[in-house]
Amino acid sequence: MLDRTSAWHGEYILEVDNITKEFPGVKALDGVQLKIRPGTVHALMGENGAGKSTLMKIIAGVYTPDGGEVRFAGQPLDVRTPLDALNSGIAMIHQELNLMNWMTVAENIWIRREPLNRLGLVDHGRMRQMTAELLGRLNIRLDPDQQVGELTVAQKQMVEIAKAVSYNSDVLIMDEPTSAITEAEVEHLFAIIRDLKSRGIGIVYITHKMNELFEIADEFTVFRDGKYVGTHPSADVTRDDIIRMMVGREITEMFPKIDCEIGETVLEVRNLTLPGVFHDVSFQVRAGEILGIAGLVGSKRSNVAEAIFGVHPAPIGDILIDGRHVQITCPSDAMGHGMAFLTEDRKESGCFLILDCLENIQSALITRSHVKNGFIDLRTVAAKAEEMAATLRIKTPSLRETVENLSGGNQQKLLIARWLLTEPRILILDEPTRGIDVGAKAEIHRLITKLAAQGVAVIMISSEMPEVLGMSDRIMVMHEGHVSGFLDRAEADQVKIMSLAAK
Structure with missing residues (x-):
């Protein structure tokens, strides 16, 4: 690691020159370049599969390049x-969380670096103290002794951030660090980043969220299809300029919402309660309607969705489909009633990473239209x-x-493909565009609108306020396990949603 107490005279702390990388059947990187200045945030932009994460994994020691040079x-x-990279002064927060759920927050942060006592055993008291000091400095409110498996996805993301900062590295790579956290937590993260910048750390920041680039980045570089497109100061370009560089085409409408004919109530939830988690949740969703669900972390939006789909059934309350009471004790019950559920965490509860794409897609196909004589019609499915x-x-x-060879965003799109092919009547989407590039977001939004126009009842949970406002016919806002209010599309705005979310 560099001694930051002495002056750094070089213009760049990290330089990538003409890097290439191939995987079976695909050239992931084709002569790309990247230059990072100390004490700056450099955003790396591009669609899913553009090669951003591949390059970062090369810098972080996960992959070995086929050609080119990296200079530090x-x-x-x-x-x-990765240990070589850490010892050299480079740390990375990966897009997919890599924590051990059965270990505590402190144990995850200091794994392989645990303080030892005189007997050579782990000094748990000292480790708790170090963790508390680190979390306090970052203003992260977590218990060092809490098991990581009990944390929300957003809280796990904060543990990953704390772990990366704990290495006191000279270069910090952040791959989609805000994909699972709320707007308030994003501001918290930005405060941490500004502090790191002030200490001379060079930060590589991968994001699909344009507003973040303009708020936090000093410079940005764009990749497209594994190739270098260009680098510019953030102050010199507009959002449309960046999109054109990323996709090579115009994106005319991010939220192609159309007014669909709203039919009869398809799904009704009455007083649904999971003791200790959420209580007295009631709402209706009609054919052709997109019901957005908003709320801060801890509002239990995802828990409600999991209960409806039978992942964690709620013992109290009623679920009605087409006006008839139904018993949903497991996901297969829900699927039998025409439901589909895209989960929030594609790695933990979505993709079968060791199977191929086709096997992942066909895993949810249980409808008769794809079964002949008790067997899946593989030709039709394919x-x-x-x-x-x-x-x-x-x-x-x-x-x-x-599937594990696909980028995170392409894994997300694969999961969406899986559920759309089941031709659901009720579609529950939990963070449907998390980790998705701007071009694919517009395409997925267009698909959601098309499904609504075909009479599908859609529930869409999202932490992105523009997505909720742009796609929803109605918005249900939750706060700490209960419904705090409903807003119609015409009256909804960011202030009203936040007022209900923080109620």
Whole structure:
């Protein structure tokens, strides 16, 4: 690591020159470049599959490049493992969380670096104290002794951030750090980033959220299809300029919401209660309607969705479909009633990472239209899967590619393809565009609107306020496990939603 107490005279702390990387069937990086100045935030932009995360994993020692050079503090950098990168002064917060759920917050942060006592055993008291001091400095309110498996996705993200900062690195790579946190937590993260900048740390920031780029980044670089497109100061460009660089085309409408004919009530929830989690939740969703659900972290939005779909059934309350009471004790019950559920965490509860794309897509197909003589009609499924993959622009050499080899955003699109092919009557989407690039977001929004126009009842949970406002016919706002209010599309705005969310 560099001694930041002495002056750093080089213009760049990290330089990437002509890096190439190939995987079976795809050239992930084709001669890309990147230059990071100390004490700045450099945003790396591009669509899913553009090569952003691949390059970061090369810098962080996860992958080895096929060609090109990485220089750190002016010297060639040869890292073969993530530990090499950490020892060199480079830390990375990965897009997919890599914490151990059965360990505590403190144990996750200091793993392999635990303080030892005189007997050579882990000094748990000292480790708790170090964790408390670190969390206090970052203003992160978590108990060092709490098991990580009990935390929300947003809280786990904060643990990852604290862990990366704890290495006191010279370069910090953040891959989609705000994908699972609320706007208030984003501001908290930005405060942490500004403090790191003031201490001379160079930050590489990968994001699909344009507003974040203009608020936090000094410079940005765009990749497209594994190639370098360009680098500019953030102050010199507009949002449309960046989108054109990213996608090579115009995105004319991010929220292509159309007024659909609203039909009869398809799903009704009455006084649904899961003791200790949420209570007395009641709402209706009609055919052709998009019901947005908003709320801060801790509002239990996802828990309600999981209860309706039978992941964690609620013992109190009623669920009615087409006016008839139904018993949903497991996801297969829900699917039998025409429900589909895109979960918030694609890694933990979504994708089967070791299976291929086609196996992932067909795993939810239990409708009779895809079954012949008790067997799945693989030819029909494969044809529909190919069509959906093309519609969602899933970047993969073929549907026989193992899912763990896909980028995070393409894994998300694969999950959406899985559920859309079940032709659901009730579609529950929990953070449907998390980690999705701007072009794919517009396409997914267009698909959601199309489904609503076909009479599908849609529930959409999102932490992105523009998405909730732009796509919803009505918005249900939750606060600490209860419904705090409803807003019609015409009256809803950010201030009213936040007022209800913080009620």
